[in-house]
Amino acid sequence: MTSVDEPARPNGRIRDAVRTQAEILDVATQEFARAGYDGARVDEIAARTRTTKRMIYYYFGGKEQLFTAVLERAYGVIREAEQGLDVEHLDPVAAIRKLAEVTFDHHEQHPDFIRLVSIENIHEAEHIAASEKLGKIGSPALDVISRILATGQESGLFTADVDAVDLHAMISSFCFFRVANRHTFGALFGRDLTDPDRREHYRAMLGDMVIAYLTAERTTD
Amino acid sequence: MTSVDEPARPNGRIRDAVRTQAEILDVATQEFARAGYDGARVDEIAARTRTTKRMIYYYFGGKEQLFTAVLERAYGVIREAEQGLDVEHLDPVAAIRKLAEVTFDHHEQHPDFIRLVSIENIHEAEHIAASEKLGKIGSPALDVISRILATGQESGLFTADVDAVDLHAMISSFCFFRVANRHTFGALFGRDLTDPDRREHYRAMLGDMVIAYLTAERTTD
DNA sequence: TCACTAATGTACGAACCAGTACGTTAGCTA
DNA sequence: TAGCTAACGTACTGGTTCGTACATTAGTGA
Known part of the structure; x- marks a missing residue:
């Protein structure tokens, strides 16, 4: 689903808005599907990505909008x-x-x-x-x-x-x-x-x- | 002025274990159906009964068991x-x-x-x-x-x-x-x-x- | 190379919420 | 009628969880 074009990175932060968003969506899809909307934990989603909770709010705005984005991709x-x-x-x-x-x-x-x-x-x-x-x-x-x-x-x-x-x-x-x-x-x-x-x-x-x-x-x- | 739908009772608490449990189950059914398991609030269920949260735990033990009891009655x-x-x-x-x-x-x-x-x-x-x-x-x-x-x-x-x-x-x-x-x-x-x-x-x-x-x-x- | 911005990380707070410690009373029965 | 217990209420706590203030860095264009 996600395009694999990333070679091995030496160290430190990598910056890739597209990949970060895609990874958040992947993990969020699993977490929402696993536990339902209210059962899903934003912290749990963040923990299972290579980024932090901060980025979920940075890119998606909040839990509601994240779920909407997950639905949009799934229907896509x-x-x-x-x-x-x-x-x-x-x-x-x-x-x-x-x-x-x-x-x-x-x-x-x-x-x-x-x-x-x-x-x-x-x-x-x-x-x-x-x-x-x-x-x-x-x-x-x-x-x-x-x-x-x-x-x-x-x-x-x-x-x-x-x-x-x-x-x-x-x-x-x-x-x-x-x-x-x-x-x-x-x-x-x-x-x-x-x-x-x-x-x-x-x-x-x-x-x-x-x-x-x-x-x-x-x-x- | 309290509306009197029950037979004349002096004042204060009435005691009726069966009715209390039934009322909790009624409200809990609505609340769980409305919001899902994790979305449902025990406090909200309690607030909408004539009893308190304490009684939910007294009769059912916890949120999980309450949901199970709701399911049992619904399937019944x-x-x-x-x-x-x-x-x-x-x-x-x-x-x-x-x-x-x-x-x-x-x-x-x-x-x-x-x-x-x-x-x-x-x-x-x-x-x-x-x-x-x-x-x-x-x-x-x-x-x-x-x-x-x-x-x-x-x-x-x-x-x-x-x-x-x-x-x-x-x-x-x-x-x-x-x-x-x-x-x-x-x-x-x-x-x-x-x-x-x-x-x-x-x-x-x-x-x-x-x-x-x-x-x-x-x-x- | 220097400044600017997009992208990222850390630490924390305020509200919420399941569950409980403790106290009280209605109603039955000996 | 005294006493016992099932039934009930109040007030609180400890952990959780969404969200954010603040700090930092990578990359880009002038």
């Missing part, structure tokens, strides 16, 4: 991943399944991001609201879904009455829950939703679910 | 609701749809419970693990799902390869996400998942999704 990562989506050469069914699988994989590979989103929801998205970047970040995935959905619905293959936002919610629900709630679910029902042995099962389940929903014969009234 | 409520389920006189398709709708409604009606579950997952279910009650609480809903699923699969109506736990996860995902993540989802995509005007749409969407999944024609390889 998923947005980039979505921009790399390449499914529109497939037929609608295969395209949607692929998209669901990519979403599934992304959630699995970024549990810290999932935790940050949970935390931000506990705080009723106040940091997103306070962020200028995040307000208008948009979602490339939504555009992709829109186009696939249009193709599928035109051809009569997709019968469901959904738009891209709703379908995105459906897919995200399953992927998010599986990662975010695995602890309580595991403790209460004795099943680890993220057990690698069951990974393919759930991945297929998600795809089957979405496709079945989209292509089901409707008993219209 | 959902368990009771599940025991009231009466869907097994319906045919499998109608029964599953009804069950999904009941789950949907319960999530919508208990946003504080949803928040507590999110919070407990941030803490990796450590309080559930520490609770003797919650370890073996079981789930009446799971038994109901099992039986409906068996009926549906025997008759060949249900073709999907799922068990009760997986189906429960699928249904819960959607219901949970819609409530828990409504803030970030709304902020990012401009759609309020809990808008009353869209309530029926999502309720139907959930039922359609689950039934479509269970009854889809399988292209077995």
